[in-house]
Amino acid sequence: MSPFVVGASFALSVASYSTGAVACLASFRRPALARHICCIAALAGAGFGALAAVLGILRGTPLRFSVSSGIPLFSYSFSYDALAGFFNLALAILAAAVSVYSLSYLKEFEGKRNIGFFGFLFNVLLLSLTITFTAADAFLFLTAWEVMALAAYGLVTYYHEDEETRRAGLLYIIMAHIDVGCLLLGFALLSQASGSTEFASFHGAVAQMSSARQAAVFVLFFLGFGIKSGMIPFHIWLPAAHPVAPSNISALLSGIVIKTGIYGMVRIFFDSLGGVPSWAGLLVLVVGVVSAVLGVLYALMEHDLKRLLAYHSIENIGIILMGLGAALIFRVEGHPQLAGLALIAAIFHTLNHAIFKCLLFLGAGSVLHSTGTRNMEELGGLIRPMPVTAFCFLIGAVAISGLPPLNGFVSEWLTYQSLLAGFGVTGGLTRILFPMAGSMLALTGALAAACFVKAFAITFLALPRGTESRQIHESPRPMLIGMGFLTVACVALGLGATWFLRTFDALTEQLLGQSVGNNLISGNGLVLSAGIPHGGTVSTAIIALGLLILLAPAALLVWMAAQRFATKRGPAWDCGLPGLSKENEYTATAFSKPLRMIFSALYQPRREIQAVFDVSPYFPKEIHFESEIEPTFEKRLYDPLQEFIVWFSSRMRAIQAGSIHAYLLYIFVTLILLLLFGARP
Amino acid sequence: MIETIVKSGMQLVLILLIAPFLSSMIKTLKARLQTRRGPDVFQTYRDIFKLLRKGMVIPETTSWIFSAAPYVVFVTAILVGLMIPMTTTHAPLSLFGGVLAVVYLLALGRFFLALGGLDTGSSFGGMGSSREMTISAIAEPAMMLAIFTVALSANSTNLSEMAKVAVSQSWKFLAPSQMLAFSALFIVLIAETGRLPVDNQDTHLELTMIHEAMILEYSGPYLALIEWGASIKQLVLMTLLVNTFFPFGLSSDWTARGLAQGFLYYFAKLLVLGCFIALVETSNAKLRLFRVPELLMIAFILGSLALISTFLFI
Numbered sequence: 001m002s003p004f005v006v007g008a009s010f011a012l013s014v015a016s017y018s019t020g021a022v023a024c025l026a027s028f029r030r031p032a033l034a035r036h037i038c039c040i041a042a043l044a045g046a047g048f049g050a051l052a053a054v055l056g057i058l059r060g061t062p063l064r065f066s067v068s069s070g071i072p073l074f075s076y077s078f079s080y081d082a083l084a085g086f087f088n089l090a091l092a093i094l095a096a097a098v099s100v101y102s103l104s105y106l107k108e109f110e111g112k113r114n115i116g117f118f119g120f121l122f123n124v125l126l127l128s129l130t131i132t133f134t135a136a137d138a139f140l141f142l143t144a145w146e147v148m149a150l151a152a153y154g155l156v157t158y159y160h161e162d163e164e165t166r167r168a169g170l171l172y173i174i175m176a177h178i179d180v181g182c183l184l185l186g187f188a189l190l191s192q193a194s195g196s197t198e199f200a201s202f203h204g205a206v207a208q209m210s211s212a213r214q215a216a217v218f219v220l221f222f223l224g225f226g227i228k229s230g231m232i233p234f235h236i237w238l239p240a241a242h243p244v245a246p247s248n249i250s251a252l253l254s255g256i257v258i259k260t261g262i263y264g265m266v267r268i269f270f271d272s273l274g275g276v277p278s279w280a281g282l283l284v285l286v287v288g289v290v291s292a293v294l295g296v297l298y299a300l301m302e303h304d305l306k307r308l309l310a311y312h313s314i315e316n317i318g319i320i321l322m323g324l325g326a327a328l329i330f331r332v333e334g335h336p337q338l339a340g341l342a343l344i345a346a347i348f349h350t351l352n353h354a355i356f357k358c359l360l361f362l363g364a365g366s367v368l369h370s371t372g373t374r375n376m377e378e379l380g381g382l383i384r385p386m387p388v389t390a391f392c393f394l395i396g397a398v399a400i401s402g403l404p405p406l407n408g409f410v411s412e413w414l415t416y417q418s419l420l421a422g423f424g425v426t427g428g429l430t431r432i433l434f435p436m437a438g439s440m441l442a443l444t445g446a447l448a449a450a451c452f453v454k455a456f457a458i459t460f461l462a463l464p465r466g467t468e469s470r471q472i473h474e475s476p477r478p479m480l481i482g483m484g485f486l487t488v489a490c491v492a493l494g495l496g497a498t499w500f501l502r503t504f505d506a507l508t509e510q511l512l513g514q515s516v517g518n519n520l521i522s523g524n525g526l527v528l529s530a531g532i533p534h535g536g537t538v539s540t541a542i543i544a545l546g547l548l549i550l551l552a553p554a555a556l557l558v559w560m561a562a563q564r565f566a567t568k569r570g571p572a573w574d575c576g577l578p579g580l581s582k583e584n585e586y587t588a589t590a591f592s593k594p595l596r597m598i599f600s601a602l603y604q605p606r607r608e609i610q611a612v613f614d615v616s617p618y619f620p621k622e623i624h625f626e627s628e629i630e631p632t633f634e635k636r637l638y639d640p641l642q643e644f645i646v647w648f649s650s651r652m653r654a655i656q657a658g659s660i661h662a663y664l665l666y667i668f669v670t671l672i673l674l675l676l677f678g679a680r681p
Numbered sequence: 682m683i684e685t686i687v688k689s690g691m692q693l694v695l696i697l698l699i700a701p702f703l704s705s706m707i708k709t710l711k712a713r714l715q716t717r718r719g720p721d722v723f724q725t726y727r728d729i730f731k732l733l734r735k736g737m738v739i740p741e742t743t744s745w746i747f748s749a750a751p752y753v754v755f756v757t758a759i760l761v762g763l764m765i766p767m768t769t770t771h772a773p774l775s776l777f778g779g780v781l782a783v784v785y786l787l788a789l790g791r792f793f794l795a796l797g798g799l800d801t802g803s804s805f806g807g808m809g810s811s812r813e814m815t816i817s818a819i820a821e822p823a824m825m826l827a828i829f830t831v832a833l834s835a836n837s838t839n840l841s842e843m844a845k846v847a848v849s850q851s852w853k854f855l856a857p858s859q860m861l862a863f864s865a866l867f868i869v870l871i872a873e874t875g876r877l878p879v880d881n882q883d884t885h886l887e888l889t890m891i892h893e894a895m896i897l898e899y900s901g902p903y904l905a906l907i908e909w910g911a912s913i914k915q916l917v918l919m920t921l922l923v924n925t926f927f928p929f930g931l932s933s934d935w936t937a938r939g940l941a942q943g944f945l946y947y948f949a950k951l952l953v954l955g956c957f958i959a960l961v962e963t964s965n966a967k968l969r970l971f972r973v974p975e976l977l978m979i980a981f982i983l984g985s986l987a988l989i990s991t992f993l994f995i
Binding site: 381383384394398401402403404409413416417420423424431432435436438439440441442443445446447449450452453454456457458460461462463523527530532534535536537538539542543546547550551554555557558560561562564565566567568569570571572573574580584585586590591592593594595597598 | 733734735736737738739740741742743744745746751752755756757759760763774776777778779780781782784785786788789791792795796799800801802803804805806807808810811812814815817818819820821822823824825826829830832833836837838839842897898901902903905906970971974981984985988989992
């Protein structure tokens, strides 16, 4: 019964997305119809996908099935195991929220843009993601991967009349193809050793490889998947591409598309390869730390709301990589229990980040939809016209800052526990790395909290900063439902973490040969523990309950006071000036100024102030202020690389002289060389 | 279940009563050290009581966030207080949140208070929020390193477990790693509680305020909740310091005699640490804001050295 239901709902989900894609394309002349088809098909696909995922996770044992392709040698083979289930679950949750949200969001495009084409790409993206997470064959995996990259490119460049968008799209597609190139080489090396493109066949193949080859395979996959997930220093495309896409697409890109890189790493490093070199885990851990800290530091300097969120994706990928790196190290050192803890931390954080990042991007989309700007310096006071959006964004902000009792806290707590446990595991100097990584995680968390205080307060609180040219309104109901769904998911995964973490048993059993999830639960199923005797414990449910109970006496104290005197509303202290205005307000740039000064070695900030005055410099008529930070990676790493490529290409021009005789000679020489190779026994 | 509730209730009373006393005691001591008479040790109680009987003025520019912040600050501080062993090694709620939950719950309070500061729309609130979040962010890694040093020797982040291990080896504070970790955590305590040389609790000079700027617009019962919450937070951090590094007298059970003895020891330790804080505050001038990171960097380096020496002497 169960395998059939999993397979059938998976097939129905694929069918819904495919039908949606084709039907959208067919109905591109009727925008309203195309919009409904796009969203309803995606919602149906997400529903079936969620069913398949939940059953697949609960079932535990992998379900393999293949469909003949009609081409000899190749068949489409799928494997639905717990790992595929978790990523498909994240995909389904996001797809459902985004499709409901888009039902209203796309309305704006009607009559202006081609909704049919959008719906086609949207459904193709969801389809390719579903297949990427379930493919059991390198050929199918790479095909889905490439389709996903192309569909995402089409969606990123949807506002193609904008120069910035086109540049971002170009950067994205170049980086996407560097990553496909790395993966192609990696899979080529693996299938050469195993003689097959099936993932299952890779398992034994690695053991026969030389250590140099093993290292090459690891590096190629790490690069390929790392570029996709936006880890530093391969992140530059991410803050460029994610903000320029329509907001519902940004939500999917940051929520789930970059997570395909994480999926790939777990699938290849833990499942397909029997083992990775011992230094590999350390490399992943260090890259994770660097990505987390630099990602959040760059996010702090942004006042474009969507770019800020995009940099936070880099940060969270870093946190996930810390967990993955720790898990790789523990596995090599022979501690499957700890490896399980770290792996669960990483995958749970992947799921959590998918949910709250999607929520935050949808919130930013609502703000953009209503105000027409992404620049936080022109926003402010939106909590009054848009109370529901503000509340959802606040929950997302608390969750992403890793504050209890929401889901971000649980996965960061698990990451801390696995890092602390690492101290006793490895020998030598490397063990000091674990608590150091832990302290950097603390820095990241605190900076993220600072950044989201800024993002939320500058956007939603105090007085409006810009000139109000448009009527600011709360988003239509479908958009609120989409966000509300994700808000509930953030709270549920936070408070119900102990309930959810049990389901990881099948995953760790398959990948590490030991069930870990149940060890993390104690105290009547309410308390989350590190799985170490006398180790750390926490219970988000009890914390939430405690906060609620303690609220009562505090509220009583305030209520009693309010009985004596009425609470008055008065003006805020304005230094005796005639009332507060938007000029008095703190800006996003001002908020992050102390950090810009403290980390000036990294930012290399540059600022320019020009004052125009008549009589005295103390009474300027106008002041022109300009401030920017140095894009270090672009300037120090990518610009020289680009210059080298241009230089090298111009050198290569010498052999393309345009003379037909030279070309005939090339053909002749090539032919001779090929014959020589072919003639060798 | 019932036992946990009763113990929580007892510790709750202790927290609510001791925290204001400690705040005013440090103030009195500081005054005496500066040859002033100063307020007596019950002044904070009177302040809170007075504020709770006052009406409130809420700025017109604010939203519900402004009103929610005092509750969050107060409630998180109390909850954290219930997770920390005070007179006995077993804290009532230590099973439900260890040292990581303590740090992150305090961060939750700070998060909302910073939002409350920005909600007023005046520059002071924004300035205070910005500085508070910055300083706490750079204090965080040092704090974690110092905590990890203790957690690693106890092999747990559960505060009761940490206290038990500490009690079993109560002369361990002489170990270099413990002394280094203590110094790091002490600097963090100074920064987190807004004391000299990082911040000055007594000033309302516009450009030097940090914490005070953030809460400038609060009045009446809301201000009472914030002040009470701040004193509880201070108590929590001081307790963390005295009970993990100097676990003398922590009773191992909840008997009347154990509790009385534990309380006396605990109170004495707090007094000593309070004197030390007053001494540090009196003998230091306030640092420029951009010198503060250097101080916290010292704390970070002390924390790192603490970890490295744990690694050397294990």
